[in-house]
Structures are given as C-alpha cells and as structure tokens.
Amino acid sequence: MESDNEKIDILSLSCEEFTAQLTEMGEKGFRAAQVYEWLHIKRTQNFNEMSNIPLELRTKLSTKYCIKRLIIVKRLESAIDNTIKYLYRLSDGEHIEAVLMEYHHGNSLCISTQVGCKMGCKFCASTIAGFRRSLMPSEMLEQIYEAERDSGRRADSLVLMGIGEPLDNYDNVVKFLQLLSDKRGKNMSLRHVSLSTCGIAPKIYELAQLKLGLTLSVSLHAADNESRSGIMPVNKVYPIEDLIEVCRQYYEKTGRRISFEYAVINGVNDSLDDAKRLASLLKGMNCHINLIPVNKIKERSYKADRRSVTAFAEALTRLGMNATVRRTLGADINAACGQLRREYEI
C-alpha cells in the first residue's frame, strides 16, 4: 500500500475540485458533497466512518486520498483567562503552534501559516531557527478543527498571526480562506478573519483585488526606514513609502480599515519623536494602531517598558490617532510567537 505522502491531501481540495475528481473516476458527483460534509462538518478522520458512502467507494478513497491529521504534542492552559496554547506535530514531524483565546465577543484562534519563517524580524522567535516549509490549506484548517475538537469550544474568529508569513504562502492561504468560508464546511465569514503581514507590498496589492472582506493587519513597528530596516529586513525590499502606498490602495479597493501593529520596544521605537513620526506617517488614513508591549524572547534583549508604552499610546491619542494597547492574554503560559516550538526543538 502507498504511504500517505503519495496520496492526495483531500482536506486541501475544494468541493468542486473533489467533485471533478470523483466524476473522472466514474463515480457520482453528489458523493463529493457527502464526503465533504464528513470531512468538514462531522470532521471524521477515517474514510471507514463515512457510513452513507458505499463500502467500495470508501476503500477506493482510502487508497487514493489521505486525511491529514495534526497531533497535539503539548497543550498549555491558562488558569487566569482560559487561553489554550497548542503545539501540534504535522504528518512529516514538523511542529507549529496555535493559540485559542477567549474574548467577550467569543473565541479567537491564532494559527500558523508556515513552519518557521524567512522574514528575519529581529524580535520574533519564529524566525530564529529559519524556515522549513509552507503549510498546506489542510494544515491550516486542521489547526482549527483540532483546537475545536480538543477544547469543545468554537473558534468564532481567526487571526493569521502565528508562525510564518501568510503572504509568503499566498496561494495556500487564499485557498484555505476559500475552504474556511465555504458554506458546506466551517462557513466562517471572512469578516471574522485577520491576516497579519510584515509588509510584502505586491502581495498586499494582489490580496486587495480579491476583496475578501478580511481585516489586514500590517506589522509596522517603526515609522522611519532606518529604524524599520534595523528590526525588519523586509523593509529593505519594500520600504515604508511603498508599504503605506499599497495600504492606501488596499483601503480604497476593499473599504476595510487597516490595523497597524506596533511592538513597542524600549529604546528602539518608543520615543515621543517616534510617536510623532508614526502619527504623521498615518495621518488621514482610516486605520487603527495596535500597540503591543514587545514580548521578551530569550535569544534577544528587546524589552518593553510599561510606562513608556502608556506614554506612547497617550502621545498618539493626543496627536489624533486611533491607538490602543493590546490586552495580554494567557500571561501565565506566556510564550511569544514561536517560542513553544523553539523550546520543544532544542
């Protein structure tokens, strides 16, 4: 029998693609919707359980297709606020992270889009061990399905802010978003999805043309090229002027307000002058600034100063900007993005 990696990854197929494949195999097309329901609603992980599918077809499916699974290898639950952090093992032995958070409006799940990251942001743990590979649509969906299965909670909204750069895995991420919003599956409105990027300008432009309705979060972290290039190498390729210009185009095309992420780092980007530069850069844009006190990672010395974060937020507000400091969740299981995986692999 062939091994799973020679089989077709069925969870990455749209219902239309699977219907076409079934018809080609000489099977009835309507079976595709039945199988799709087993996979994406009932979330079965075994073709044998698909009781309304003829046994012969079930056998045929299991020789041609595989249902990719993620295994939870570590699970940390906060005693303070019900945050759950998952470390998953993929079918090839790689590891990724997801975090389930509880807000007053429901549960939000943060998922990974790649194993490791190429972008090299200096303050980020995900990038330290380098890049291994991009995730398939199925592996992004399974992070949701597995967290829901394990926690018994429903993910009401989603943020693509875990390990990896979503726009460096553009095609798979877009396909995943289509599967996620399919009425025959999880049926999540893309209005409940935020995609965070370090600023790959041409891909932001491409994404805008799709008008998916999601929220774009742009990791800005500095308002001048010198400081930004110092902490985010991607800025040397797509400098701030290009990034802001494409953000304006994104807003014009989609009508969706952009959220700018700004990790406040003591002595790097938290002065009053930095606040003024940031305000003048974003002036007149319909946007929101999300301030995040930088999370300490053990490989780097960056840290946040609580008082300067508050002062920075106040300065921005005085300058007429719409800025808030992100609430900290799961403080007792705190591990900045990518740290759980790092600890596990060392």
Ligand code: SAH
């Ligand atoms: N690659 C994407 C998404 C993953 S990172 C991006 O760059 O946006 C998700 C967010 O966490 C980004 O805003 C990133 O800059 C931020 N981040 C990473 N490490 C951090 C740290 N140590 N402290 C605070 N924010 C961090």
